Amino acid sequence: xxxxxxxxxxxxxxxxENLVLNCSFTDSAIxxxxxxxxxxGKGLTSLLLIQSSQREQTSGRLNASLDKSSGRSTLxxxxxxxxxxxxxxxxxxxxNMLTFGGGTRLMVKP
Amino acid sequence: DAxxxxxxxxxxxxxxxxxxxxxxxxxxxxSLFWYRQTMMRGLELLIYFNNNVPIDDSGMPEDRFSxxxxxxxxxxxxxxxxxxxxxAVYFCASSNRDTEAFFGQGxxxxxx
Numbered sequence: 001x002x003x004x005x006x007x008x009x010x011x012x013x014x015x016x017e018n019l020v021l022n023c024s025f026t027d028s029a030i031x032x033x034x035x036x037x038x039x040x041g042k043g044l045t046s047l048l049l050i051q052s053s054q055r056e057q058t059s060g061r062l063n064a065s066l067d068k069s070s071g072r073s074t075l076x077x078x079x080x081x082x083x084x085x086x087x088x089x090x091x092x093x094x095x096n097m098l099t100f101g102g103g104t105r106l107m108v109k110p
Numbered sequence: 111d112a113x114x115x116x117x118x119x120x121x122x123x124x125x126x127x128x129x130x131x132x133x134x135x136x137x138x139x140x141s142l143f144w145y146r147q148t149m150m151r152g153l154e155l156l157i158y159f160n161n162n163v164p165i166d167d168s169g170m171p172e173d174r175f176s177x178x179x180x181x182x183x184x185x186x187x188x189x190x191x192x193x194x195x196x197x198a199v200y201f202c203a204s205s206n207r208d209t210e211a212f213f214g215q216g217x218x219x220x221x222x
Contacts, residue, residue, distance in 0.1 A: 101152075
């Protein structure tokens with residue numbers, strides 16, 4: 001059974017810092033990995049999708065990497081802003097169904 | 111496209127009542143998922159459909175829960191009878207295979 005773990009569970013940083021969120025998964029036989037953002041009381045917004053054949057994806061200040069062999073993905077956020085404060089979730093697709101990690105709750109302080 | 115649309119956004123019901131949650135997936139998507147989110151357990155997959163056919167319902171907690179997808183543009187999740195422990199946010203998501211999954215805004219269910 002696929003298990004997804006995110007570390008840290010919570011993170012507080014001052015504005016402007018670059019930061020890395022971590023995601024690990026137990027079964028490397030995946031189709032893709034997706035990073036989401038969730039604001040309090042809201043749904044999930046897709047940030048980046050990395051196919052199993054890819055090593056990384058970039059969107060603006062966000063960069064996500066994937067190392068299937070080691071079962072790891074990282075989400076790098078450059079020059080963090082208060083508006084980046086949210087919960088970030090990674091999800092692994094191992095057969096047309098997403099398994100989610102517990103999320104990292106990020107607070108960026110002005 | 112307006113995205114995945116869920117209704118109602120909020121539902122408060124008494125224990126024992128029937129609850130029906132509704133979802134309209136993104137047009138053209140062939141997979142639909144129902145998730146439940148709680149503080150204690152995070153996001154849990156309840157059931158998913160592919161081309162309107164239920165593929166995996168192993169996440170459905172018990173027989174009180176049922177889901178249908180009568181056509182490509184509509185799905186329901188029904189709880190009968192509801193219990194306080196069913197209180198959670200229920201999300202619907204849709205995708206095509208190997209592409210991004212898009213989530214609705216969720217239905218916050220409170221059973222009192």
